[in-house]
Amino acid sequence: MTVIQARVIHAMTIPFTLQLASDTASAAQLATLIDTVTPRVADFLRQVETTFSPFRSDSQVTAARHGDWSPLLADASDHHLPQSAAQGQRPSRHAGITLAPDGTRRTQSAFAEVYALMEQAKGLTHGHFDPMHAGAYDPTGIVKGWAVERAHEQFLMPLIKSGQCDAAALGGGGDIQTAVADTSDFTWNIGVQDPSNPHGTVRTVTMRNGGIATSGTSQRGEHITRSTHDLTQATVIGDHLTFADMWATTAISAGERTFRELVAANPAAQNDLMAVFIRADGTVSELKPGRSTPPSTNRPALS
Template identity: 35%
Template sequence: MSHVGRTHRRIWTEQIMGTVVSIHVITRAGAPSWGEAEAEASFAALRDLDRVFSTYRDDSDISRLRRGDGRTPALDPRVAAVADACAHWEAATGGRFSADWRGWFDPTGYVKGWAVETAARAHLAPLLERDEVIAAGINAGGDLQLFTAPGADWSWRIGIADPAHPGAVIATIDVVNGAVATSGLAERGAHIIDPRSGSPARGVASATVIADGLAAADVWATSAVVAGMDDLSWIADAGTRTGILVGDDGRVRRWIRSTEVSVAAPSPALPQVA
């Protein structure tokens, strides 16, 4: 891998979809600045998707559909595509994720990750075709879609927050290309519902999932919270890269691909023999 030497980072930030979205572009120091147009295009794409899918806007397609005045032919065609994707994920997660459990279509648990990934792949990933650009990424409320140029000696160092100690990290991971999503109960309480029972999910303070794309990472992070600390059966078929669960009882579980891993406790020192 080639060494990138000194680098320069540009950051753009906006409030969209109810969260802070920041875009980061890493270039070689002294190279022409790139990314401003691409950042604005990404923000514009997210604003457009929020216009269609927001459950807080009365004029969104989703709100119209909920009220019963959103005739299918008049809806944005992306609504049907998202509905198909949500049906796929409901099946893939064994019902741990559902956009229909309330009795009406609410794709919130899928749309954010999908929207951010879609905007990033359309507008940020092409930046890597420029020789001066080393990496580009987007952070939407702590959920990340990250890209690195082929051959660049660069990786994104990601800190995984410790839900029991605000401001501290419980682990770090290096990501070259991929997505990181975190879900849990530590910050907002029991707001995640198990669609299978209609009851709040319990036990998982935070679940962080690393996958190729943010749509998948986000769905699996939420599903991990619903599954709970004692059920990792879902990782066998999930196709995630790795992840970590932190329980509200302090337990930690980690996995790589489809296998749970653990860190062995240090062995006690052996007595010295004279």
């Protein structure tokens, strides 16, 4: 029998839910494990808020808005966010290298990493994902998904790889990263919320490893610069939450038709992404990947 333990973390002005599942551990063992890891995840998420919140006067984003872009050249070891490379572990899959003024190569700071991802997203989406909002630098369209994926990779994946649990999920504000051990047949079932009914769902996503991100106007209003269209919510499922988050934001910015055109022109996105669109009139449509290879049992499914 699978045992699941969950804890709630309040950070970045929203609640995050951390879940661990095990086919072999007792409820008490899993509770001890999750109580050990939860404070570490909470600390990471709160430090992300300290660094990236555009609403804090002391954040690096606020400093950049006032012309101080020096964190772009900072080394990861100079940054207060936990860095897997600085701890002697394998660097994050997103971690990059930057050149210092003296020519030395250094691992990017979190600020530089997110900035690079924002610029990459702008290019991939032909400018529909824009790191500028209302004339100011605003990384909130990607930083929450990035933070959840980073925290999941750094703190939860080691628990799966070491056999301490069989599955782990972390999510908040519509962004969820999941993983399941290869030896387990556990699956995560995630509901796509109905924006007109906070207690209803329009689809259920069954997945093992990957990220699911939802963007829309029902919870936060018009917080994304967007063209005229009738899309009110977009949920995107992909291999990595950071990019699922980016594509979900893009869908709300560009609209369903343009989103489909962008995905069709991007082979990687076309092969990997799934999406659920909800229009202003309440109708629902889907985008399914155009894989040329047979579907895997690890592939997310919609129902």
